[in-house]
Amino acid sequence: MSLLEKISDQATTLTPSERRLVENVIDSPTTAALGTAGELAKAAGVHEATASRLAKKLGFESYAAFRDALRDEFIATRETATRFEKTIAESTSGTILGELAREETQALGRIEEFITPEQIAEAAQILMRAQRIFVYGYGNAEVLALMMVKRFRRFGKDTHQLDTDPRGLAEQMLGLGSDDAVLSFAFRRPPRGYAALMETAKEVGAKTVMISGKSGALLTPRPDRLLAAPRSGDQDAFQTLTVPMTICNAIVIAAGLTAKEESLKKLDRLGQLIERFE
Amino acid sequence: MSLLEKISDQATTLTPSERRLVENVIDSPTTAALGTAGELAKAAGVHEATASRLAKKLGFESYAAFRDALRDEFIATRETATRFEKTIAESTSGTILGELAREETQALGRIEEFITPEQIAEAAQILMRAQRIFVYGYGNAEVLALMMVKRFRRFGKDTHQLDTDPRGLAEQMLGLGSDDAVLSFAFRRPPRGYAALMETAKEVGAKTVMISGKSGALLTPRPDRLLAAPRSGDQDAFQTLTVPMTICNAIVIAAGLTAKEESLKKLDRLGQLIERFE
DNA sequence: ACAAATTTGCAAGAAATATTGCAAACTCAA
DNA sequence: TTGAGTTTGCAATATTTCTTGCAAATTTGT
Numbered sequence: 001m002s003l004l005e006k007i008s009d010q011a012t013t014l015t016p017s018e019r020r021l022v023e024n025v026i027d028s029p030t031t032a033a034l035g036t037a038g039e040l041a042k043a044a045g046v047h048e049a050t051a052s053r054l055a056k057k058l059g060f061e062s063y064a065a066f067r068d069a070l071r072d073e074f075i076a077t078r079e080t081a082t083r084f085e086k087t088i089a090e091s092t093s094g095t096i097l098g099e100l101a102r103e104e105t106q107a108l109g110r111i112e113e114f115i116t117p118e119q120i121a122e123a124a125q126i127l128m129r130a131q132r133i134f135v136y137g138y139g140n141a142e143v144l145a146l147m148m149v150k151r152f153r154r155f156g157k158d159t160h161q162l163d164t165d166p167r168g169l170a171e172q173m174l175g176l177g178s179d180d181a182v183l184s185f186a187f188r189r190p191p192r193g194y195a196a197l198m199e200t201a202k203e204v205g206a207k208t209v210m211i212s213g214k215s216g217a218l219l220t221p222r223p224d225r226l227l228a229a230p231r232s233g234d235q236d237a238f239q240t241l242t243v244p245m246t247i248c249n250a251i252v253i254a255a256g257l258t259a260k261e262e263s264l265k266k267l268d269r270l271g272q273l274i275e276r277f278e
Numbered sequence: 279m280s281l282l283e284k285i286s287d288q289a290t291t292l293t294p295s296e297r298r299l300v301e302n303v304i305d306s307p308t309t310a311a312l313g314t315a316g317e318l319a320k321a322a323g324v325h326e327a328t329a330s331r332l333a334k335k336l337g338f339e340s341y342a343a344f345r346d347a348l349r350d351e352f353i354a355t356r357e358t359a360t361r362f363e364k365t366i367a368e369s370t371s372g373t374i375l376g377e378l379a380r381e382e383t384q385a386l387g388r389i390e391e392f393i394t395p396e397q398i399a400e401a402a403q404i405l406m407r408a409q410r411i412f413v414y415g416y417g418n419a420e421v422l423a424l425m426m427v428k429r430f431r432r433f434g435k436d437t438h439q440l441d442t443d444p445r446g447l448a449e450q451m452l453g454l455g456s457d458d459a460v461l462s463f464a465f466r467r468p469p470r471g472y473a474a475l476m477e478t479a480k481e482v483g484a485k486t487v488m489i490s491g492k493s494g495a496l497l498t499p500r501p502d503r504l505l506a507a508p509r510s511g512d513q514d515a516f517q518t519l520t521v522p523m524t525i526c527n528a529i530v531i532a533a534g535l536t537a538k539e540e541s542l543k544k545l546d547r548l549g550q551l552i553e554r555f556e
Numbered sequence: 557a558c559a560a561a562t563t564t565g566c567a568a569g570a571a572a573t574a575t576t577g578c579a580a581a582c583t584c585a586a
Numbered sequence: 587t588t589g590a591g592t593t594t595g596c597a598a599t600a601t602t603t604c605t606t607g608c609a610a611a612t613t614t615g616t
Contacts, residue, residue, distance in 0.1 A: 015592080016593080034312075034353070036572085036573060037573070037575095038573070046595090047594065047595045048575095048595095049596080050594065051574090052574055052575055052576085053594095055574095063575085064574080071312060076354060096528045096532050096535075097390060097393055097395065097528040098390050100524055100527055100528050101386040101387065101389050104382075104386055104524060105386055105387065106354065109379065112373065113351065114280055114351075117373040117374065117375065120374055142424065142428075143422075143428070144421075146420065146421050147418070147421040150417075150420075214282060216282070216286070217282040217286040217300075218285065218286075218292075218304065219286075226283075226286050228282045229282075230307075230351075238530070238531060240524075242382075242520055242523065242524065245518070246518075247375070249378055249516070249518050250375040250378050252516070293564085294563085314603060315604065316604085324564080325566080327565065327605075327606080328564065329604095330604055330606085331564095331605090333604095340604075341603085341604060341605085342603095342604080
């Protein structure tokens with residue numbers, strides 16, 4: 001029996017104050033699920049003691065147990081790798097594609113909470129001012145690395161994808177200079193060779209830009225510019241590249257704008273030409 | 279300043295115990311956001327006092343303030359959910375990133391008008407039943423091709439990325455058999471060599487799946503399965519890969535589900551291993 | 557290898573949160 | 587209107603959670 005059913009079963013025996021509390025819970029369940037008894041009581045305009053009593057009346061051991069039930073029900077906390085499957089099964093119009101699109105939408109909607117326009121502009125500026133750009137990404141991140149290499153080559157930038165193999169990487173880094181920029185990606189774990197890459201870049205004075213998920217916040221040594229935003233999808237299982245890819249696209253567009261003359265149109269014409277003859 | 283920035287700021291000065299705490303937070307932010315300092319500490323195997331101190335070190339007034347920040351950023355309450363919908367749908371935020379996110383959202387919202395659940399399921403089935411998978415994409419599409427190669431290799435499928443160079447392509451196609459599947463991508467123009475690839479596949483009886491933008495409808499010869507949905511972005515300017523990438527992700531998830539037993543769990547464990555040792 | 561500095565856990569106690577006895581306020585029936 | 591029954595808030599108490607001084611353990615520099 002779901003929590004809300006449990007509550008509505010009691011609906012006839014609820015006192016006025018209790019009813020106000022329940023209405024409040026139904027109205028904003030997540031807020032109630034996160035707050036304290038006192039907060040809920042205040043929102044409903046009743047005394048906290050009443051909230052405490054309500055929890056017991058509804059059959060819970062304590063207010064804490066009631067709140068836990070609320071959290072279970074209303075807060076999406078990924079429990080297992082099968083969460084997505086579960087979501088699909090439960091949702092009425094459950095299609096994989098639809099659910100996926102919904103999650104991406106939600107993640108995209110929050111993107112600006114993590115990345116400021118300045119960060120985009122600065123990243124674009126660093127890359128466009130660089131004499132050469134070295135792009136580093138491995139595992140899934142290699143996909144984005146490849147994309148950025150392609151995009152910046154279209155701008156006419158001297159762009160290279162760094163080897164994922166430590167030896168090749170070391171060799172490529174020998175030529176790194178102070179006018180160069182390193183763009184790197186990391187999700188989940190910092191890639192092998194990351195530290196060496198960053199240290200070398202710092203030594204020679206090359207600028208470093210990093211695009212990452214949450215885990216980027218822990219990276220040491222720190223890049224000059226860090227653009228970190230959580231990805232969408234299941235924590236433990238399948239995380240998509242939509243959010244970081246959108247950040248990349250924003251940088252590409254900003255880069256196109258900072259290149260003054262070259263507007264998007266020119267980018268496109270060039271792009272079409274290249275695609276046609278590629 | 280966002281939580282991730284605060285963490286990043288302190289990343290170099292974190293003590294071992296503090297780092298373990300932060301890793302724990304990053305790995306399962308929602309759990310941390312809901313729990314107490316003691317619970318987080320226990321999960322990280324350190325003393326709760328350390329958790330309390332970490333909160334202060336990151337610049338928060340108290341552990342409670344730290345947890346509030348976690349909730350803000352990582353728990354999708356209804357307020358945050360509706361907030362983005364409004365922001366995204368209506369207002370033009372005036373930033374590149376915001377505008378981009380808005381466009382992607384719109385395109386994603388329409389994706390189910392073009393792709394049915396059956397198409398996703400069939401594509402997944404074809405790929406998972408194939409003995410070998412050959413993936414073909416060039417220009418920007420190469421990015422998605424690479425992604426799919428990585429994803430299906432994780433499923434343990436014998437997956438190969440086809441050469442974009444006509445000669446190499448011809449050579450690789452020699453071994454194509456009736457149990458194989460070809461997954462190809464095309465945007466704007468059909469790639470060079472596309473016709474030859476499709477004809478060869480038809481001759482030997484290999485199944486073909488194509489993911490494309492609007493232009494896919496015009497392709498000849500026709501693939502066995504065509505998944506075409508318009509991309510986001512200006513028609514003539516900068517079109518992103520978000521929509522086709524989401525279709526790809528849906529196929530990967532569907533493939534994982536049809537692989538019944540192990541599905542995402544296996545994908546995850548194997549994936550983590552691969553990433554760690556890659 | 558030693559001393560200084562840092563980190564960590566322990567445990568006391570501070571603060572926040574929840575519970576409950578009690579009395580005032582309220583409701584309803586006669 | 588009165589009185590029995592119910593509901594509610596108050597305030598004291600209990601419980602949970604957080605903070606901090608201190609000392610042990612660990613690390614760092616010489």
